[in-house]
Amino acid sequence: MKLLVCISNVPDTTTKVRFADNQTRFDATGVQWIINPWDELALTRAVDLKEDSNNPVSEVVVINVGSVETEPTLRKCLAIGADKAIRIDTVPKDAFQTAKQIASLAQKNAFDFIICGIESGDYNSSSVGGMIAEFLDTVSVSSVSDIQFQEGKAIVERDVAAGKEYIQMEGNAVLIVQKGFAKEPKIPNMRGIMMARQKPLEVIPANDANALTEYIGFQLPEPKAKVKMVNADQMTELVNFLSKEAKVL
Amino acid sequence: MSVLVYIQNFGSKLKKQNFEVASYGSKLAESMQCPAIAVVMGTMEDSELEKLGNYGISKTLKVTDEGFNTLINKLFTQVVQQVVVQEKVTTVIFPDNNEGKAIAPRLSVKLNAGFVSGVVSMPVTLEPFIISKRVFSGKALAQVQINSPLKIISLAINSFGLHEAKTVNQIVSFEPKVSVDDQSTKIVDRKIHSEGISLLDADRVVSGGRGMKGPENWKPLEELAKVIGAATACSRPVSDAGWRSHEEHVGQTGKIIAPNLYIAVGISGATQHVAGISRSKCIVAINNDPDAPIFEVADYGVIGDAAQILPKLTEAVKAFKGE
Numbered sequence: 393m394k395l396l397v398c399i400s401n402v403p404d405t406t407t408k409v410r411f412a413d414n415q416t417r418f419d420a421t422g423v424q425w426i427i428n429p430w431d432e433l434a435l436t437r438a439v440d441l442k443e444d445s446n447n448p449v450s451e452v453v454v455i456n457v458g459s460v461e462t463e464p465t466l467r468k469c470l471a472i473g474a475d476k477a478i479r480i481d482t483v484p485k486d487a488f489q490t491a492k493q494i495a496s497l498a499q500k501n502a503f504d505f506i507i508c509g510i511e512s513g514d515y516n517s518s519s520v521g522g523m524i525a526e527f528l529d530t531v532s533v534s535s536v537s538d539i540q541f542q543e544g545k546a547i548v549e550r551d552v553a554a555g556k557e558y559i560q561m562e563g564n565a566v567l568i569v570q571k572g573f574a575k576e577p578k579i580p581n582m583r584g585i586m587m588a589r590q591k592p593l594e595v596i597p598a599n600d601a602n603a604l605t606e607y608i609g610f611q612l613p614e615p616k617a618k619v620k621m622v623n624a625d626q627m628t629e630l631v632n633f634l635s636k637e638a639k640v641l
Numbered sequence: 642m643s644v645l646v647y648i649q650n651f652g653s654k655l656k657k658q659n660f661e662v663a664s665y666g667s668k669l670a671e672s673m674q675c676p677a678i679a680v681v682m683g684t685m686e687d688s689e690l691e692k693l694g695n696y697g698i699s700k701t702l703k704v705t706d707e708g709f710n711t712l713i714n715k716l717f718t719q720v721v722q723q724v725v726v727q728e729k730v731t732t733v734i735f736p737d738n739n740e741g742k743a744i745a746p747r748l749s750v751k752l753n754a755g756f757v758s759g760v761v762s763m764p765v766t767l768e769p770f771i772i773s774k775r776v777f778s779g780k781a782l783a784q785v786q787i788n789s790p791l792k793i794i795s796l797a798i799n800s801f802g803l804h805e806a807k808t809v810n811q812i813v814s815f816e817p818k819v820s821v822d823d824q825s826t827k828i829v830d831r832k833i834h835s836e837g838i839s840l841l842d843a844d845r846v847v848s849g850g851r852g853m854k855g856p857e858n859w860k861p862l863e864e865l866a867k868v869i870g871a872a873t874a875c876s877r878p879v880s881d882a883g884w885r886s887h888e889e890h891v892g893q894t895g896k897i898i899a900p901n902l903y904i905a906v907g908i909s910g911a912t913q914h915v916a917g918i919s920r921s922k923c924i925v926a927i928n929n930d931p932d933a934p935i936f937e938v939a940d941y942g943v944i945g946d947a948a949q950i951l952p953k954l955t956e957a958v959k960a961f962k963g964e
């Protein structure tokens with residue numbers, strides 16, 4: 393089985409976000425870039441599945457839509473254990489345009505499962521996975537928190553409002569995954585980092601997919617009012633605040 | 642022209658978040674001078690569906706075949722698309738939750754309609770259609786313009802509130818032209834959450850971090866949660882260490898929640914934790930370190946040892962409730 397893991401390149405989670413050009417674009421000055429945390433979990437599990445010979449997974453490919461600046465992130469994916477990386481050479485404009493790029497590549501190359509993280513840490517759209525599936529007219533399962541293989545078939549666990557459901561499928565599907573799919577991301581070791589240099593990183597031109605949405609401005613949230621401190625021996629006072637002032641009790 | 646609201650079916654029942662999405666949809670429809678209608682998949686009594694009329698929904702299309710009691714992303718997308726065409730819908734509103742995330746992006750492609758997820762307020766302008774959403778895990782807001790004629794948005798839970806608007810709600814059956822016997826996926830097992838309040842629905846949440854010192858110390862936290870009717874949650878290291886189930890993990894990489902009350906106990910307030918809880922209406926922090934960053938985002942703070950403060954707070958709530 394071949395797995396395609398979609399990788400978003402996002403600012404480190406501790407980044408103090410700033411905007412430039414009259415608050416119309418993200419200011420990337422000095423920003424550290426990382427593999428989107430959910431995509432990192434997706435990749436971790438994909439590599440684990442491949443490395444455990446009880447599973448039918450034979451190849452893990454990672455893909456990113458982005459400019460040349462995202463290559464260190466793709467190299468890190470190779471160091472974690474992906475076999476091959478693909479970069480579609482364009483700056484992503486919105487989820488629709490990004491998904492269309494990935495879908496057109498997937499159309500030409502058969503993957504059994506395309507795996508996306510549940511959201512991207514920058515624009516938090518939760519969209520690309522579902523959109524790829526619709527472009528490919530294939531099934532998608534979202535909120536996936538585990539996968540196991542039994543007799544060549546995948547059993548996928550998903551979270552629903554009432555609990556969990558276990559879905560059997562043979563492939564040709566998009567999985568949109570969250571915490572649980574893997575618990576902690578794999579850290580690349582020295583050998584992985586050395587091997588990553590030899591692995592293929594293919595750059596392919598973008599298609600002319602259009603965007604349907606446009607980010608036109610940004611704001612930082614209003615600073616929060618200062619915290620009201622309550623003495624540890626005055627819990628009655630806290631309860632009063634919560635009921636009378638905040639009206640939440 | 643109409644605004645369509647997607648009403649998630651919670652085991653044949655409606656929940657507060659359905660009424661919130663309905664409220665939002667009817668407010669938006671009012672500003673666009675058109676009706677707000679709803680679609681519900683799976684079985685639900687008309688007496689339940691009628692309640693949507695309290696929040697401005699004037700027509701509800703029900704798709705009652707049993708084949709729609711389980712979410713199938715591709716199939717549900719087809720059905721909503723057919724409703725959109727039949728009812729001349731211009732804007733579709735989903736809840737920004739598991740089910741909305743499953744369907745809305747697919748529908749966006751099917752209808753060639755721009756999709757903005759996690760919106761937190763009414764559009765800034767209708768022409769052009771510009772709307773605000775949270776980005777960078779809550780560190781900023783963005784204004785996004787949708788450039789397609791059809792528009793899809795998903796509403797962040799607990800961002801808009803309930804707005805009553807009594808309306809006559811006509812309930813009609815909708816018969817989609819789809820085949821429900823797709824064999825490529827098959828549900829082979831289910832586990833139903835049995836006890837407690839679901840974290841994603843909870844109005845109140847009590848959450849423990851590494852400052853709780855160990856899983857054996859959770860009793861007083863659970864006790865407080867019980868007394869105030871709260872769900873329990875935890876920080877990531879707590880679930881990573883197996884002190885609590887990873888179902889309880891909140892934050893950037895766990896569940897993102899927005900209860901009315903969030904009580905953070907022994908949680909330092911790392912940026913990744915705050916990303917999952919910053920939309921809470923009221924945050925209380927209990928921590929023995931006066932410099933803990935959680936106090937920067939909290940509304941009320943208590944400095945001291947969690948083990949001592951929790952039982953006192955529980956007693957105070959009991960006294961307040963006259964127990």
Ligand SMILES: Cc1cc2nc3c(=O)[nH]c(=O)nc-3n(C[C@H](O)[C@H](O)[C@H](O)COP(=O)(O)OP(=O)(O)OC[C@H]3O[C@@H](n4cnc5c(N)ncnc54)[C@H](O)[C@@H]3O)c2cc1C
Nearest residue numbers: 850851852876877892893894907908909913914929930947
């Ligand atoms: C990519 C990435 C994603 C992440 N995602 C998440 C996420 O989704 N959710 C998340 O929570 N974290 C996440 N983290 C981890 C995050 O950075 C913090 O490490 C974590 O939130 C800290 O958890 P904590 O507050 O429980 O523990 P600590 O930071 O160790 O804080 C414990 C707190 O307890 C207080 N304390 C100690 N003893 C007591 C006592 N007796 N009484 C009262 N208070 C006491 C201490 O003063 C301290 O403030 C992520 C990190 C990364 C890098």
